[in-house]
Amino acid sequence: MIRTVMVVEDDDAIRMVLRTNLEDEGYRVLEATTAEQGLLIVQDEQPDVVLVDLRLPGIHGLDLVRSLRATSQVPIIIVTAQTDSHDVVAGLEAGADDYVTKPFVAKELMARIRTQLRRSAQPEEGGEDLTCGPIELHPDTAEVMRNGEQVPVSRIEFFVLAELIGAKGRVLSRDHLLRKVWGYGNAGDGRVVDNLIYRLRNKIEDDPANPELLLTVRGFGYRMKA
Amino acid sequence: MIRTVMVVEDDDAIRMVLRTNLEDEGYRVLEATTAEQGLLIVQDEQPDVVLVDLRLPGIHGLDLVRSLRATSQVPIIIVTAQTDSHDVVAGLEAGADDYVTKPFVAKELMARIRTQLRRSAQPEEGGEDLTCGPIELHPDTAEVMRNGEQVPVSRIEFFVLAELIGAKGRVLSRDHLLRKVWGYGNAGDGRVVDNLIYRLRNKIEDDPANPELLLTVRGFGYRMKA
């Protein structure tokens, strides 16, 4: 299987060295010289690894890392010009998976790329079917149907339901839902999730007091009927 | 969730610094000063991350990395005394996931540990088959099945059962269970584990007074039928 590596680097000489080394190792190489260009190509080509130079003209590499991480799980390796520990920490916090400092040893960089590839060797599923029993979600219109009839739900309710149905019966913890839907770091406010579940049940369950679709798993969280 | 970090390092001063920093970050810390000791503890405690000093007395850290990688997917971070690129490459090839060079910046090391934890958090449950005779554990739904029928168990009961079944018939001491499930340092309260085993037996055994699945090993602890 041919792996693709994306290189976002403005220095022509370094980019050339990287391309040569990567192609020698058997990778397909994509190149970009700016963050904007890089972001577009990543979304279009979905490479297996991205190398990002932090010092880019225009938008900083750090912002590129954040943008990538916001929409993708692709492994990101930072290439930074100096052993600037501050930049490195910021980069890793922004969601990067590793880094090398220039001037780097090509062999080491190749080893790191292999490590990241080994890590991410997992297939993802595509456009999923958001259906659970009589409940049907239409992501395009943000509508929830129940036995073919539309059920009015709020924005947050919709996302929680989508998250739960997307999990296909797995238990999701309150913390997980808070992070995925509300986006809190972990600023636990406690009962927000429970309240929302209660309201959801009133909308989608026949007998909200005895739920058959949206189930409680005491001590763990909530899940949809398998 | 409490994460455990294993430190294999023979230098007392460095080990102490690491322990302090890690505990400040909220991790549980395990220590070893030799590769042999480290290997044993890792197998027993299954930490979430392992820090390995390459320069260890006796067996070299590189061999420890290989041994660990042969039996476990635990993220390994190498700590090497000098910016010896050769050692680093060898370490990464041996299966390590990252490295830092001494003297290291504590903040950077902590960031790298977080990165590795985030990496390994996902595929954790996809793995092993938690089955023992008629008992079947479903980590996705936090349910326990017995001959295909669901048995209601509490959160702690579930984790104890998972720990026992995951041990595949090996004996687990009360202390081990306390630390892994309850998370106590080792503040032995005595009979908590026995009580829980009793309750578990009432739920999963045909004749709780004559257990055939969840066995007592007098003087050592408990184990599942092989």
Next chain:
DNA sequence: GGGTTATGTCGCAGGAGTGTCGCAGGTAGG
């Protein structure tokens, strides 16, 4: 057998986890 230790058994009380519901501030749209 007698003494000692380890484990099984079981009830209880405090507490944790969750369901339920009303309230009030916020927000969007008219």
Next chain:
DNA sequence: CCTACCTGCGACACTCCTGCGACATAACCC
């Protein structure tokens, strides 16, 4: 400005869990 709805919050009720203690029983040692 008004209205309708959303949303976070807190209060109360209720169930179930869980650590503990006390006693019973079994295993071990001499």
